[in-house]
Amino acid sequence: MSEADIHLYTAATMNGYKPVIFLEEAGIPYDLTFIDFAKKEQKAPDYMQLNPNGRIPTIVDRSNGDFAVFESGAILWYLAEKYGKFLPEEANAKSEALQWLMFQMGGIGPMMGQAMYFQRIAAPNGHEEPFSIKRYVDETRRLLEVLDTRLAGREWLAADQYTIADMATYPWARAYVWAKVEIDGLDNLKAWFGRIDARPKVQKALTIPKAQPAFWGQADESEFLKENAARFASDVKKD
The missing domain is CATH 3.40.30.10 (Glutaredoxin)
Known part of the structure; x- marks a missing residue:
């Protein structure tokens, strides 16, 4: 084979x-x-x-x-x-998809990642930093509002089609529960979540190499929180 x-x-x-x-x-x-x-x-x-x-x-x-x-x-x-999949060929449409891909890479991912780090790793390891938590939670909420505005009247983020921009953004934005960010009032974003939630191959992908239902608010997070905090304990700055 x-x-x-x-x-x-x-x-x-x-x-x-x-x-x-x-x-x-x-x-x-x-x-x-x-x-x-x-x-x-x-x-x-x-x-x-x-x-x-x-x-x-x-x-x-x-x-x-x-x-x-x-x-x-x-x-x-x-x-x-x-x-030749999930990225438009036409130059402007391709640029639009790549712009939203970069929006995820430069904004959604780093900001949500820090919101998660300070709440899910640093705090359980004895480094509670309210200023940092508020900073990254607030900025994440702002970025999710940008997505919500973008999705008004649209099914997908770019080029009127499902692209790598949606694929990149979904696993981050959908983990708003793990980042402890509220999405009240973001109805366009919620509808977009629903469309991607309904894609069977995406849901299969979220089990490979391992399912993490706590990320998506679909499981009791208490035990996973301990496991996750311990796994990354060495990343927390020691005084």
Whole structure:
């Protein structure tokens, strides 16, 4: 049996789910290696050769001379170009999709990530920082309001079609519960969640390599909170 062209290295995080969503939606065969943060596998020398930043996800394209791509947005862009899916060909439409992809990469992801870090990792490890929490929760809410405004009268974020911009943004924005951000009044955003929630291949992707229902407010978070805080305890600054 021949190997799949795409070898994906990932973990069950918001960024980690993004390429899985693409590959499942596109019906592209792939091999998967789970990166275990508890074992610091993302910092292993062999992996760092593929991803110098020591983060996930990363892909290796065996059909392109084992070409490695890291950074989740760059991976989605690469896969979209390679397979001709979920990215418009027309120049302005493509630019629109990439603008919203970059909005996620530069705004939604970093701000929500910090909101999650200070509440879900730092605080349980003895570093309660109300100023930082408020800063990132408030900024996340503002960015979700931007999405809500954008989605007024639209089904999708860009180019009147489902694109990699939606794929990138969904696992982050949908985790508003884990970031402890309220979405009251954001009816356009909620409707967009509903449309993507209803896509079976997206829901399958959110179980690969492991389901994390606490992210989406679909499970009791207490036990997972302890596990998650302990897993990343070494990332918390020590006095």
